Amino acid sequence: MTELLSVVSTLLVVSGGLFVLVGGIGLLRFPDLFTRMHAASVTDAMGPLLILGGLMLEAGWSLATAKLLIILVFFLFTTPTATYALANAATLAGAAKKSSGTPEEKDS
Incomplete structure (x- = not known):
């Protein structure tokens, strides 16, 4: 066992x-900022959940x-809240979301 x-x-x-x-x-x-924030928030919520779950089993x-x-409960409450606050502040500051396409296509 x-x-x-x-x-x-x-x-x-x-x-x-x-x-x-x-x-x-x-x-x-x-x-862009919002897709990067999404990647960071999802992994910041799920990664510690898996890691701390494994440590708890051990x-x-x-x-x-x-x-x-x-610590896990703290992570699960603070990560979405911090991401929402950051996205809301970026929206209020006028961070525009890029349209579809790669950055190389936009420069030409």
Whole structure:
């Protein structure tokens, strides 16, 4: 049973890390502010969920699990709120969304 928990925990931590990595790549590759914010917010919410879930499985029932759960709840409340506040501030500041097409097409 402990081997199964260890494998599941490892899979969760690795998949969370890959999820954050793909989001970071999307953050660099997407063309405008709002799509970059979307990539960052989705991965910032889902990545820690997977990573902390794996760590909770590895920790078992302990004080560390309770602390990790509190951190997870904090992440799940603050990430969408911060993303909304940032998007709202960008909209109010006049950050215009680019139309479809790549940046190279727009320069020519």
